[in-house]
Amino acid sequence: xxxxxxxxxxTVLAERHNAQLLERCGGTRGQRYNVCANRTQANTLIFIDxxxxxxxxxxxxxxxxxxxxxxxxxxxxxxxxxxxxxxSRFLSAGSDTLALSVKRQWFERVGGFDVEREQGIESDFLxxxxxxxxxxxxxxxxxxxxTSRELxx
Numbered sequence: 001x002x003x004x005x006x007x008x009x010x011t012v013l014a015e016r017h018n019a020q021l022l023e024r025c026g027g028t029r030g031q032r033y034n035v036c037a038n039r040t041q042a043n044t045l046i047f048i049d050x051x052x053x054x055x056x057x058x059x060x061x062x063x064x065x066x067x068x069x070x071x072x073x074x075x076x077x078x079x080x081x082x083x084x085x086x087x088s089r090f091l092s093a094g095s096d097t098l099a100l101s102v103k104r105q106w107f108e109r110v111g112g113f114d115v116e117r118e119q120g121i122e123s124d125f126l127x128x129x130x131x132x133x134x135x136x137x138x139x140x141x142x143x144x145x146x147t148s149r150e151l152x153x
Contacts, residue, residue: 030113062101072134073102097122
């Protein structure tokens with residue numbers, strides 16, 4: 001997990017999912033995310049907007065989607081009509097992607113995030129994944145709520 005500052009909430013989340021916390025470095029957002037991805041040997045990379053509270057069970061659901069159902073990447077995204085104008089000011093760099101989980105092999109295949117970009121890096125990255133025929137699942141938070149209920153059955 002890439003974080004601006006290591007906080008208790010992030011530490012608990014990382015421990016619960018056996019994830020590594022990486023404190024963010026300088027540069028554009030694309031550069032920062034690529035540096036962090038290159039600092040770990042994990043087979044799955046997860047990027048979470050720091051201001052977002054993930055729906056309960058989303059990480060477990062994303063893991064199952066990727067490894068039991070063979071998706072190459074899973075993104076939790078806001079669709080334009082759902083995204084309130086005031087909310088867009090608070091999401092990192094105006095991103096519509098709240099969380100992104102991707103298999104390392106696909107991250108490397110498309111060359112990671114665009115190092116020139118500060119905004120829209122996730123959208124650009126997802127478009128390049130699709131162009132390379134990766135199996136990408138986009139999910140909205142409303143679907144995630146339903147999905148998390150299904151996880152607990």
